[in-house]
Amino acid sequence: MPISPNTDDLALQTQSKLGDLLAAMESGTFKQVQKMLNGLQPAAIAHLLDSSPPQRRIILWRLVDKELEGEVLQELSHDVQAQILARMESSEVAAITEDLSADDVADILQHLPDQVIQEVLAAMSHQNRQRVESVLSYDEDTAGGLMDTDVITVRPDLTLDVVLRYLRRHESLPDSTYSLMVVNRRDIFLGILPLTRLLTSDPNMTVREVMDTNVVVLHPDMKDSDVASLFERNDWVMAPVIEENGRLLGRVTIDDVVDVIREDADHSLMSLAGLEDDADTFASxxxxxxxxxxxxxxxxxxxxxxxxxxxxxxxxxxxxxxxxxxxxxxxxxxxxxxxxxxxxxxxxxxxxxxxxxxxxxxxxxxxxxxxxxxxxxxxxxxxxxxxxxxxxxxxxxxxxxxxxxxxxxxxxxxxxxxxxxxxxxxxxxxxxxxxxxxxxxxxxxxxxxxxxxxxx
Amino acid sequence: MPISPNTDDLALQTQSKLGDLLAAMESGTFKQVQKMLNGLQPAAIAHLLDSSPPQRRIILWRLVDKELEGEVLQELSHDVQAQILARMESSEVAAITEDLSADDVADILQHLPDQVIQEVLAAMSHQNRQRVESVLSYDEDTAGGLMDTDVITVRPDLTLDVVLRYLRRHESLPDSTYSLMVVNRRDIFLGILPLTRLLTSDPNMTVREVMDTNVVVLHPDMKDSDVASLFERNDWVMAPVIEENGRLLGRVTIDDVVDVIREDADHSLMSLAGLEDDADTFASxxxxxxxxxxxxxxxxxxxxxxxxxxxxxxxxxxxxxxxxxxxxxxxxxxxxxxxxxxxxxxxxxxxxxxxxxxxxxxxxxxxxxxxxxxxxxxxxxxxxxxxxxxxxxxxxxxxxxxxxxxxxxxxxxxxxxxxxxxxxxxxxxxxxxxxxxxxxxxxxxxxxxxxxxxxx
CATH class of the missing domain: 1.10.357.20 (SLC41 divalent cation transporters, integral membrane domain)
Structure with missing residues (x-):
């Protein structure tokens, strides 16, 4: 059955969930609190944590299931995330970020001391480490820092039929895959193949014939606020990131851009009162x-x-x-x-x-x-x-x-x-x-x- | 060739384009101005108009190609849009909004007097009118007002192979199609079929077997700021809108939600100084x-x-x-x-x-x-x-x-x-x-x- 959120004010909903949890906490039935909490979506758990004063936040965090911790952590506001990370061992950080995409892991690591970053990277698998390191090498506030390196690429001379069979060999495609990237054998970016076009075109045609080459690309050192403006003005959901020499590095997707838009908009409001943009509402x-x-x-x-x-x-x-x-x-x-x-x-x-x-x-x-x-x-x-x-x-x-x-x-x-x-x-x-x-x-x-x- | 935007400040870029245009306007070569202007993306033209004082704005608008007018209009900030619409005949409005999707047309019409809305609707084709009227029947600030009714639906008992052949019969799919909607014969919403899953699953399986039923749906009267929170927290790009009885009405897509996020964030900043949220920077x-x-x-x-x-x-x-x-x-x-x-x-x-x-x-x-x-x-x-x-x-x-x-x-x-x-x-x-x-x-x-x- 499709899940239908209450049409009431969403903020009230968080507050009433929080109320239920607190009532359960006070009556001492921790098992029940744990069940209620972990029955929520990771984003909802993160919102509950963001909405809690420091001590309650620590208790709630301890009750989150191990396998949800990574996703919850990633959804937290930066300031709260940093507070929770400060209490963790590097091996723990490595363990809970294992299943996240490279850009999300980099986003989390960027707020840690260099020493800890090195330890976390050392505890990762070789492939994951390489991906995260490539994102970490760019400034946090750039297209490179926002970028995800996990992309599906195809060659221009394949027929669509071959592409379809190639995709079917995958268990699943990376999150937010709306287009395939077309590159030559030296990884030079040539264009994109939107999934919708792949699905509506004749399978005997080649990728080259149907791909979209009229694509605006990002350079990794482009400012994130400029990336956000481009997405906002052009209604994009994804944009490729390429090096100066044309080699494909990865892609930026709308979910990360939405966070930049929110932060940029917050910045003027908070700065005018001399406050930090991403301040924790419940800072001590x-x-x-x-x-x-x-x-x-x-x-x-x-x-x-x-x-x-x-x-x-x-x-x-x-x-x-x-x-x-x-x-x-x-x-x-x-x-x-x-x-x-x-x-x-x-x-x-x-x-x-x-x-x-x-x-x-x-x-x-x-x-x-x-x-x-x-x-x-x-x-x-x-x-x-x-x-x-x-x-x-x-x-x-x-x-x-x-x-x-x-x-x-x-x-x-x-x-x-x-x-x-x-x-x-x-x-x-x-x-x-x-x-x-x-x-x-x-x-x-x-x-x-x-x-x-x-x-x- | 992929187009690469300058890595310099984007705002500076708009300003320098504007500078070039003004220089061309002053030297009297209107033909050249027109060519420069219409060579830009509709969103970039809209940004130039938003960045111009009233008189220059009117001149630039007159130079925009007829076939681009609809798209440019839709990208303008509300206040500027209203000023331009106020100078148009209803038949003109009907003509230039012909190729836009129902939610975008409704968005434009909502800012016009009732009399003009009726005239514009009367000048539309029957099918377009119905679509726009269905969106207009909801408040502008709700999921219904944001919704697009142009969706591709499939039945649960079809095999994926049949779905693939069905899609191939389309010239193209509606903009922002990332998933197909699964409905029964009474149009009751059952779940979604993401294109990525359609592409990676065995074609002999049925839609019912692979569809995602764990979907949060929106009701048409949900507040747009709540819709925005849900998209933002859950990293969605699309959400279905259904009636109380479960019938599918349409879908809300991330491009429209991004505008809501921007407007909500602007609201606090502007209101604290007693200003309107969507005020034209160059209001007279x-x-x-x-x-x-x-x-x-x-x-x-x-x-x-x-x-x-x-x-x-x-x-x-x-x-x-x-x-x-x-x-x-x-x-x-x-x-x-x-x-x-x-x-x-x-x-x-x-x-x-x-x-x-x-x-x-x-x-x-x-x-x-x-x-x-x-x-x-x-x-x-x-x-x-x-x-x-x-x-x-x-x-x-x-x-x-x-x-x-x-x-x-x-x-x-x-x-x-x-x-x-x-x-x-x-x-x-x-x-x-x-x-x-x-x-x-x-x-x-x-x-x-x-x-x-x-x-x-």
Missing amino acids: VTRASPRRAIWLGINLLTAIIASSVINLFQDTIDKVVALAVLMPIVASMGGVAGSQTLTVVIRGMALGHIGRNNLTWLLSREFQVGAINGLLWAVVMGIIAAVWFEDITIAWIIAAAMVINLIFAALAGALLPIVLKGLRIDPALAGGVALTTVTDVVGFFAFLGLATYFYT | VTRASPRRAIWLGINLLTAIIASSVINLFQDTIDKVVALAVLMPIVASMGGVAGSQTLTVVIRGMALGHIGRNNLTWLLSREFQVGAINGLLWAVVMGIIAAVWFEDITIAWIIAAAMVINLIFAALAGALLPIVLKGLRIDPALAGGVALTTVTDVVGFFAFLGLATYFYT
Whole structure:
């Protein structure tokens, strides 16, 4: 019978499975917990582990069947995977990764210390070791690091009938085989033979006659985010990886690319808050604090810079204390307007939309949006300030300061990510902090500067 | 010859293609521009259009060959697609979507007014209309809305040999056919027959003997984000969609799921800045301003709330003007600490990690991280304040206020998204604003309140 997942929220489902497991754990029937856990798909077990605080995670992991461990491990998020691997002997790692494909094993090993990698490799069979080593020789963030070397190749001069008989001699084909690779006797890549075409063509024709040669290939040193863009734009499920000289090395498949897409998309979100992309949701206090503390420290520095601007105007504030009440509004509006522009630009850059050709247009648009929205809310805020403090001068001052700050915010939001990228600093990581510094300093300076001019 | 993309940055490549096109456009050789443009893959043309400001986009679109228009249209981002469709007659829409699969046509039509949808459907062939209508009858954000109805089905009692001969009678198989669907004579779904298994099994066996019945199926009303989680976790490339009664409706394929994954991931990032997920990077001023203006208005309201807290303490500030200098620091540190927690929780919820079972653990962790980091930077800031203003009292006050605000920030960052979700308000959209309101109000109140107590 086909299995039908509940149509309810999947997250709720994980949570209710977790609830059942916890209830069973508390009532002490470990045998039952074990049975429930190992009855799930490896991906579901991995999701349960990802959704558990550290101690519960260790208990659950101990209950996973030996033969499922490799598959579960591979499905875990990187951070959680690393924590579990850190507690294992190299021989154990070698044993549980035995049945995984080379790219998945390499993916797991990449997060271990060199010493352990060598021990794990030494404990592997010769053939497996060679395959894993070939993937490990490429950087993790490249097509080579994503690649699977387990491919079925055929020669161009065979007839399809021979190919069909050759395939039938296999017990099964490697996972994610949607096409066969066509190579000559020196392993030079010539084209692909999609299984659908093999099945619909006349068996007396040769591979050469039906193969698809109009294929975009990847080089092993291509960046994984570029690989992901190509897959996403062209709706691919597989792409061959070849060396400079045309020799076939392996293939990249969509299941690994989906992970790259998810990680890349996560990156902007997490970096803007100064967090690591692949952070464990349930990282312990000692693991979560340091990175966040550094980020708070950097923010403290920029906040002090903004405060020293206010410090310049102590005399003015002393005279008109209402300024202290209103000044955070100017800074806050600038911060929000700037972060809108910043987010649009960072996303546009990640999608490859923004370059030299359209930068002027973008800056002019942001300038106009900043000016229009600045004017709109400056008028509103001016009226509010006039009524609140019964003072027309303060109304004009805050309105003018808001227009100035919103225009600066728009330009800074658009230019900062481009400048930071030019300096090879990650705009998603540094952009937010740099932006708030600009909008705070400009906001306080414009507001208090104008006030000093008009009140003294 | 296999085509090899440049190993340089892909974004740069689009930008340089765009540069070449613009140069050609300026030198007036439209024929050449047209040739360059239409020599590209439809996805690459779509990317160029996505990367162009409105006016240039209209010119480029006019230069696209008629027979490529449908494919290019389908690859465009939704917002840009809608802009182009708005300028077309319904007969044109019907003509250019003729060769697309039902799910892609439905995807395009969903963004049009009802009147136009009816006209486009009326202009279609009977068979196409039926297919598109069946997809359109489901909500866009469900498995039914993602589904493609063009599937190859086989009966369980056939031998594989018969299946192979049946397939060979096809000119070609539908795009993304990796498995055949096995159904009985009432179209009830029984299992799938992967092409790889068809190719490796004995041709004399029956479909029933080799088919895979251990298949997770989707219901048409399942949420698209849940469909995406299932594909992502289980490394699927295809899943069947069946009715409650077991009848096969169609299938969802990975190419459409990748778009959902990208959009879901974009959603948190864009919403946190009050922007639309699928916004056009090059939206015109009149399109970009209103949404952002609303967001700025909401922020103005919350900033005024924070300011009215300061207003309560005018007398204290009047006495010690240094308070005005330091108070933004307390608010800013709370905002950053809170947004770190908020981001971790929003992402954890999106990944389905967080539920009732681990909420207490999470709150306790965030409380501890907030307290530790609060204490750390409170000490640092206290020393700085003592030296800066030569005042020990103000040092104690700012240190205490920072610890209080960072603990509140951590708890608010963790609880707000969960409370908002319970109220069916999107946490990614409302979380950031709600959080800053809390951290500003608590920050100003704690700092100025303590100051009032100690200085008056």
